Amino acid sequence: MKSPKIVLLGPPGAGKGTQGSLISGYFEIAHITTGNALRINRDLKTEYGTPRSYMDRGELVPDSIVNEIVEVEIKKVGGFVLDGYPRNKEQAEYLSTIAEIDKVIYLHVANEELIKRLSGRRVCPSCSENYHIEFRPPVRNGKCDSCGDKLIQRSDDEKDTILNRLRVFSEYTKPVLEYYNNREGFTKVEGRDNPEDVWESIRNIF
Numbered sequence: 001m002k003s004p005k006i007v008l009l010g011p012p013g014a015g016k017g018t019q020g021s022l023i024s025g026y027f028e029i030a031h032i033t034t035g036n037a038l039r040i041n042r043d044l045k046t047e048y049g050t051p052r053s054y055m056d057r058g059e060l061v062p063d064s065i066v067n068e069i070v071e072v073e074i075k076k077v078g079g080f081v082l083d084g085y086p087r088n089k090e091q092a093e094y095l096s097t098i099a100e101i102d103k104v105i106y107l108h109v110a111n112e113e114l115i116k117r118l119s120g121r122r123v124c125p126s127c128s129e130n131y132h133i134e135f136r137p138p139v140r141n142g143k144c145d146s147c148g149d150k151l152i153q154r155s156d157d158e159k160d161t162i163l164n165r166l167r168v169f170s171e172y173t174k175p176v177l178e179y180y181n182n183r184e185g186f187t188k189v190e191g192r193d194n195p196e197d198v199w200e201s202i203r204n205i206f
């Protein structure tokens with residue numbers, strides 16, 4: 001498939017970033033995340049204001065603006081893999097009016113495993129190096145290998161926040177999954193395995 005248009009869905013911690021990069025590199029297509037699209041277009045003038053006006057106030061950028069900036073990014077490229085969008089059914093419906101999607105890949109990982117992955121993350125506050133207490137532990141317990149600073153846990157990765165993020169995900173994304181479920185090109189991929197095996201399952205879809 002040449003320059004495919006792909007939607008990659010999955011809960012936080014499912015490995016969307018990793019698989020999105022692999023897909024993007026393999027097909028030589030753009031890896032579009034909502035976060036990146038927002039950063040690039042933060043001063044884009046829309047009838048609802050600029051993304052920056054919301055971000056500066058610490059508010060969630062409304063759907064109508066997110067739709068618009070994703071559209072801007074999509075129109076710049078041929079093929080793409082969308083990561084983190086659509087986040088709800090309204091966005092999915094909007095996407096169907098601006099692009100013909102070839103494949104929708106849902107990376108499924110059980111909550112128990114996601115909690116283990118996310119809650120084990122540690123980061124160095126000085127040099128931003130990432131660690132995981134189980135999968136990528138530092139040589140010296142709790143200390144950064146590069147600079148020796150004491151590792152911390154991001155507030156996003158604390159248990160209560162994780163549970164909340166997962167709850168929000170299932171609440172808003174369930175309707176998205178239902179929306180795509182019976183359409184051609186939808187595939188559920190087991191994301192529990194190691195990244196190489198997940199990538200192989202994804203490649204087999206094409």
Ligand SMILES: [Zn+2]
Binds near residue numbers: 124129144
């Ligand atoms: Zn460090």
